[in-house]
Amino acid sequence: MRFTDAVRLSQSGVFSQRMRSFLTALGIAVGIASVVLLTSIGEGIHQFVLSEFTQFGTNIIGISPGVTTTHGAPGAMISNVRPLTIDDALALEEIPEVLGVVPLVQGNGPVEHKEKTRRTYIFGVSHRVPEVWQMRVAGGRFLPDEDPRSARAFVVLGSRVRDELFKSENPLGKPVRIGGERYRVIGIMESKGQMLGFDLDDAVYIPVARALAMFNRESLMEIDLLYQKGIPADQVIRKARAILTGRHGIVDFTFTTQEDMLDVLGSVLNVLTLAVGALGGISLFVGGIGILTIMTIAVQERTAEIGLLRAIGAGRTQILALFIGEAMTLSSMGGLAGLILGMGGAFILDFAIPSLPTHTPILYVFLAEVLAIFIGLVSGVVPAWRASRLDPVEALRSE
Numbered sequence: 001m002r003f004t005d006a007v008r009l010s011q012s013g014v015f016s017q018r019m020r021s022f023l024t025a026l027g028i029a030v031g032i033a034s035v036v037l038l039t040s041i042g043e044g045i046h047q048f049v050l051s052e053f054t055q056f057g058t059n060i061i062g063i064s065p066g067v068t069t070t071h072g073a074p075g076a077m078i079s080n081v082r083p084l085t086i087d088d089a090l091a092l093e094e095i096p097e098v099l100g101v102v103p104l105v106q107g108n109g110p111v112e113h114k115e116k117t118r119r120t121y122i123f124g125v126s127h128r129v130p131e132v133w134q135m136r137v138a139g140g141r142f143l144p145d146e147d148p149r150s151a152r153a154f155v156v157l158g159s160r161v162r163d164e165l166f167k168s169e170n171p172l173g174k175p176v177r178i179g180g181e182r183y184r185v186i187g188i189m190e191s192k193g194q195m196l197g198f199d200l201d202d203a204v205y206i207p208v209a210r211a212l213a214m215f216n217r218e219s220l221m222e223i224d225l226l227y228q229k230g231i232p233a234d235q236v237i238r239k240a241r242a243i244l245t246g247r248h249g250i251v252d253f254t255f256t257t258q259e260d261m262l263d264v265l266g267s268v269l270n271v272l273t274l275a276v277g278a279l280g281g282i283s284l285f286v287g288g289i290g291i292l293t294i295m296t297i298a299v300q301e302r303t304a305e306i307g308l309l310r311a312i313g314a315g316r317t318q319i320l321a322l323f324i325g326e327a328m329t330l331s332s333m334g335g336l337a338g339l340i341l342g343m344g345g346a347f348i349l350d351f352a353i354p355s356l357p358t359h360t361p362i363l364y365v366f367l368a369e370v371l372a373i374f375i376g377l378v379s380g381v382v383p384a385w386r387a388s389r390l391d392p393v394e395a396l397r398s399e
Helices: 003-015 018-054 075-080 086-092 159-166 208-214 233-248 258-301 303-311 316-352 362-388 392-397
Strands: 060-065 098-113 116-125 137-140 154-157 175-178 181-189 203-207 222-227 253-257
Touching (some): 060 233, 086 098, 086 208, 086 222, 098 159, 116 159, 154 159, 233 253, 316 362
Parallel strands (some): 154 181
Antiparallel strands (some): 098 116
């Protein structure tokens, strides 16, 4: 049997039972569409979260008070833990590789202007925020470069706070009350958008020392270090640890790099993508069972045809290839339809719900189609093997 004859016979076997072939291919199509759509959602969320975390740059180190691991120290040592202070932040600025330091205190409180009041996020920071956090000032200026321990009562408004309190009025130079204290507006930030649901525009920025007093805190919540690109983070951490250990006497602080955060997020999100893809794989398994069932029925219905082919010289290998070809044709057609449905569904979902990002990697598309063909191959092996083992005389007699 020539190869072209085998192809024609496989195609005729598929298209002679159009409705049955359509329903079988539909099972594979639904499975492939599920895999493509779910992995597109998972990969879209993956890229969205990573882009949210990298919008502040990747060469930032965060230092927080306390340690994240237990060292078995006696309970009396707890009282020796010192808070992170503004002086600690000033000392860290002396590291040659550090470009900027932002001491941070965060809280929530009312911001008032005339009869309007808005409760919003309050960030106690230094003048280095635009450089370290990669944020820009839209009007006026950011907090001045002065001693953060005795800074004046200035405030910089986020774009949303400015719109809510001042509307079309120019807020620069105007007084506002924050936590019951009077501040003068000296700047307005450009819109930064949201980060994982946190509205960065619905915030105000005041000197860190005033935020410590306002929230009655002794310790900073965090110190952010911006270091030179190309410098290993471990090198900066080593020097920062030496400075803080010398000031505190013990290691009572924790370093977190952007790389650490991205590695953890990446591993979690990769598991998420694989999990949602596995859910779609259940549909593929069901589609494979459908092909196995249909090909088993086809072998039983075409016993006489198999006997005739064997009688005119077709070998067992050719019969095996014929039925495997039919199964692979069904699965590849279903896989192609599933790719169209899945990618189309991802596009429609991305257009209809912009807040739910989708991204379909080409590698997933290729693997999904290969998987569909592989399922057809596996599902068709047993029925094809049974067909190839039929005795030609007995097969012809079944007619």
